[in-house]
Amino acid sequence: MNIKHLLAIGATVAGAAALPSLxxxxxxxxxxxxxxxxxxxxxxxxxxxxxxxxxxxxxxxxxxxxxxxxxxxxxxxxxxxxxxxxxxxxxxxxxxxxxxxxxxxxxxxxxxxxxxxxxxxxxxxxxxxxxxxxxxxxxxxDMTTGPAARQQMPVSATQGSDGPYTVKLNASTLRAGTESMMALTVLKDGKPAKDLGLYLGVAAHAVFVSTDDLGYVHAHAMAADAGKVGHAAHAAHGGHGAQGSHGGAKATVPADLMLHATPPRAGRYALWIQFKGGDRVRTVPFVVTVPAAP
The missing domain is CATH 2.60.40.3340 (Domain of unknown function DUF4426)
Incomplete structure (x- = not known):
């Protein structure tokens, strides 16, 4: 290998080192x-x-x-x-x-x-x-080492789990274009959870994404007996402001919650409910079908 080849290789390596990391x-x-x-x-x-x-x-x-x-x-x-x-x-x-x-x-x-x-x-x-x-x-x-195993959309409309926590959901009251109130209960090891805390200032979050048109709804839960959790006073999106403390306060959240949501259209929605159980944020997936309003 002559000197010209060595210089060319050196220039290539130097140029590669100068490339941005992002x-x-x-x-x-x-x-x-x-x-x-x-x-x-x-x-x-x-x-x-x-x-x-x-x-x-x-x-x-x-x-x-x-x-x-x-x-x-x-x-x-x-x-x-x-x-x-x-x-x-x-x-x-x-x-x-x-x-x-x-x-x-x-x-x-x-x-x-x-x-x-x-x-x-x-x-x-x-x-x-x-x-x-x-x-x-x-x-x-994309991942350079190859694709991951394909996962399927969750199918349950009534129950889902994350670790020892199980969420039972009653979405039967949902109607398109109407504010509906859904009941949910958080269990830990089969019993009403007693170590729930506020997550970003509310008892629980819910995100709906329409599988038809990708429309988005973000709603929040409150205690079924709202007086038990003063920080979680509102549930519909809008007008919350900066509730609670960043990352969730030490306030106790009861296992029985109510979730107010207004799906804009009839159809199927993927739904994720997030809450703070123990020392971490839990995410439980559902799929719900919203009928048209009467």
């Missing part, structure tokens, strides 16, 4: 995902690959009326931005929050996806003065 994809445009609510924003997502199944998501909102970047947000459940994701089979669910927002209004969120696939990623925020706005992005996530 690979950015072209910006993604979002789709408004909150049925029945006026669309007041647009949003853009830049995805940076940080590992086989990890991504940095940079999200920026623009006021649709003025065309200007949005830089001020109200807190909803102690956070300015909730980012939620599910795969195309609705078999997994991720819920993360942004770090400190930049002066330009751009959020940065670190997210670990459970397996390869295409994910529906929802950015749920409250731009100041505009109310709740939700934008959906389609984010492909």
């Amino acid at each position: 690979a950015a994809q072209p910006p993604l445009k979002g789709t408004f995902a909150l049925p029945g609510v006026a669309e007041k924003v647009t949003a853009e997502l830049v995805v940076r690959e940080t590992g086989p199944l990890t991504r940095e998501l940079q999200i920026a909102f623009t006021d649709k009326g003025t065309g200007r970047p949005i830089t001020q947000f109200d807190e909803e459940l102690t956070q300015e931005l909730h980012v939620l994701a599910t795969d195309s089979n609705f078999s997994s669910f991720v819920h993360e929050h942004a770090g400190k927002r930049g002066a330009d209004g751009r959020f940065s969120v670190a997210m670990r996806f459970p397996k390869p696939g295409t994910y529906h990623v929802y950015a749920d925020a409250m731009p100041k003065g505009l109310g709740q706005q939700v934008v959906r992005f389609e984010v492909p996530v």
Whole structure:
């Protein structure tokens, strides 16, 4: 090998070392995902690959009326931005929050996806003065070592588990376009759970995603006897403000809860209920069918 070949190899290695550690994809445009609510924003997502199944998501909102970047947000459940994701089979669910927002209004969120696939990623925020706005992005996530085992969508409409916790749900009262109140009970090892705490200031979260049109509904639970949990006074999305403490307070949450939700349309929804059981956040999946209103 002569000196020219050695110099060429050296230049190639040096160039490779100078490459950035994060690979950015072209910006993604979002789709408004909150049925029945006026669309007041647009949003853009830049995805940076940080590992086989990890991504940095940079999200920026623009006021649709003025065309200007949005830089001020109200807190909803102690956070300015909730980012939620599910795969195309609705078999997994991720819920993360942004770090400190930049002066330009751009959020940065670190997210670990459970397996390869295409994910529906929802950015749920409250731009100041505009109310709740939700934008959906389609984010492909691939793993260099090969695809993971394919998982199926959960099928239960009445019961699901996470570790020793089981949630029993009565969704029979759900009706399209009408606020409905569902009863749920959290059991631990078959008995009413006694170690439940507030998660982001409420007794439990629920996220519905329509399997037909990917419409999004975010609702919150309260105690069946609301007087038992003062911090969980509201259940419908909107008007919560910054409830409770970040990450959940030490207040005791009863095992019997009520969940208020207003599915906008009839059809099938994937549903995830999240709550704090013991020392960690639990996620229990369901699939519910919402009939049309009488």
